[in-house]
Amino acid sequence: MxxxxxxxxxxxxxxxxxxxxxxxxxxxLIIRQAQLEEExxxxxxxxxxxxxxxxxxxxxxxxxxxxxxSGIRQGVVFKASGKGYSGVVEAMAGMxxxxxxxxxxxxAQNETPGLGSKITEARFLEQxxxxxxxxxxxAISGATISSRAVINAVKEKAAEIRGLIKNE
Amino acid sequence: MKKLLSEFFKGxxxxxxTFVLALGLCPTLAVSVSVINGIGMGVAATFVLLGSNMIxxxxxxxxxxxxxxxxxxxxxxxxxxxxxxxxKAYSPILDRALGIYVPLIVVNCIVLGRAEAYACKNSLVNSxxxxxxxxxxxxxxxxxxxxxxxxxxAGTILGHTVVKGFEPVFVMxxxxxxxxxxxxxxxxxxxxxxxx
Numbered sequence: 001m002x003x004x005x006x007x008x009x010x011x012x013x014x015x016x017x018x019x020x021x022x023x024x025x026x027x028x029l030i031i032r033q034a035q036l037e038e039e040x041x042x043x044x045x046x047x048x049x050x051x052x053x054x055x056x057x058x059x060x061x062x063x064x065x066x067x068x069x070s071g072i073r074q075g076v077v078f079k080a081s082g083k084g085y086s087g088v089v090e091a092m093a094g095m096x097x098x099x100x101x102x103x104x105x106x107x108a109q110n111e112t113p114g115l116g117s118k119i120t121e122a123r124f125l126e127q128x129x130x131x132x133x134x135x136x137x138x139a140i141s142g143a144t145i146s147s148r149a150v151i152n153a154v155k156e157k158a159a160e161i162r163g164l165i166k167n168e
Numbered sequence: 169m170k171k172l173l174s175e176f177f178k179g180x181x182x183x184x185x186t187f188v189l190a191l192g193l194c195p196t197l198a199v200s201v202s203v204i205n206g207i208g209m210g211v212a213a214t215f216v217l218l219g220s221n222m223i224x225x226x227x228x229x230x231x232x233x234x235x236x237x238x239x240x241x242x243x244x245x246x247x248x249x250x251x252x253x254x255x256k257a258y259s260p261i262l263d264r265a266l267g268i269y270v271p272l273i274v275v276n277c278i279v280l281g282r283a284e285a286y287a288c289k290n291s292l293v294n295s296x297x298x299x300x301x302x303x304x305x306x307x308x309x310x311x312x313x314x315x316x317x318x319x320x321x322a323g324t325i326l327g328h329t330v331v332k333g334f335e336p337v338f339v340m341x342x343x344x345x346x347x348x349x350x351x352x353x354x355x356x357x358x359x360x361x362x363x364x
């Protein structure tokens with residue numbers, strides 16, 4: 001009986017050693033990929049800005065300051081998430097100083113392919129650009145829940161962030 | 169040499185994992201929405217199959233029969249984790265598209281099935297050929313299914329529009345459409361076999 005345990009333990013030790021090596025090799029690459037993706041998303045929702053500066057509270061990023069070439073703040077970028085049809089929908093939005101939305105992008109979603117997944121398409125997302133009041137945005141037909149999830153998440157978070165920057 | 173080639177080719181047609189053995193249908197239904205997903209899943213599963221078949225063929229005399237299944241699972245899970253980490257590092261888009269189905273290769277019946285039915289009784293080289301054949305057979309089946317689904321469900325192949333103004337068949341984008349399609353293809357292949 002003990003022999004069985006020892007053999008299994010030996011196999012597990014070899015396997016975990018191997019995985020530790022692979023993990024060490026791939027970890028920096030995975031972190032780099034996440035950073036690249038974050039940067040691309042930030043640029044996509046606030047193309048007017050040059051650099052982005054994260055504003056943190058207790059180690060979690062609340063929003064990013066979007067700065068132009070001379071370091072003057074043009075607006076902010078924030079992430080907003082809400083419950084979609086199947087799981088959480090997460091959007092990133094750029095907002096000018098006056099509270100107008102610059103652009104938004106859906107960064108994570110798991111909605112029905114062909115229906116809810118249309119929230120990632122430009123035709124839906126473009127409606128947000130240069131709007132302050134988001135109540136006029138048309139939901140995608142057949143994907144009302146997914147569309148509402150994006151609209152409401154951005155709307156609520158935008159109001160919250162507006163309050164935050166006003167108090168500074 | 170002839171034996172080796174037949175070990176390889178049996179996985180593609182005579183013992184195709186999807187259409188003949190009907191193994192691993194769950195990931196097939198879920199990820200075959202687009203050709204690129206099909207290829208990604210096929211390559212990842214082939215890598216795991218090759219690795220696990222070879223290692224299991226190597227250590228088969230060392231593993232006691234009573235604890236073989238946990239031993240196989242540890243070997244398979246190791247290769248799956250390597251594949252997952254590599255995918256995250258080099259192709260995060262594919263990783264996100266395949267999502268939970270990459271870690272679930274651990275419980276893909278093709279991999280454990282080949283370990284139990286083949287690799288634990290055969291030599292290293294034969295097991296390598298068997299794994300490669302099964303992996304290629306699985307990948308080809310996925311490409312066929314996802315090709316039809318992507319064309320009918322979205323009107324594209326590999327993301328390129330093929331026919332302009334084509335109204336997509338919505339059900340083909342859903343797993344239910346995949347189930348219908350796999351059923352039809354299975355029936356077709358059985359018919360072809362009977363005719364022979």
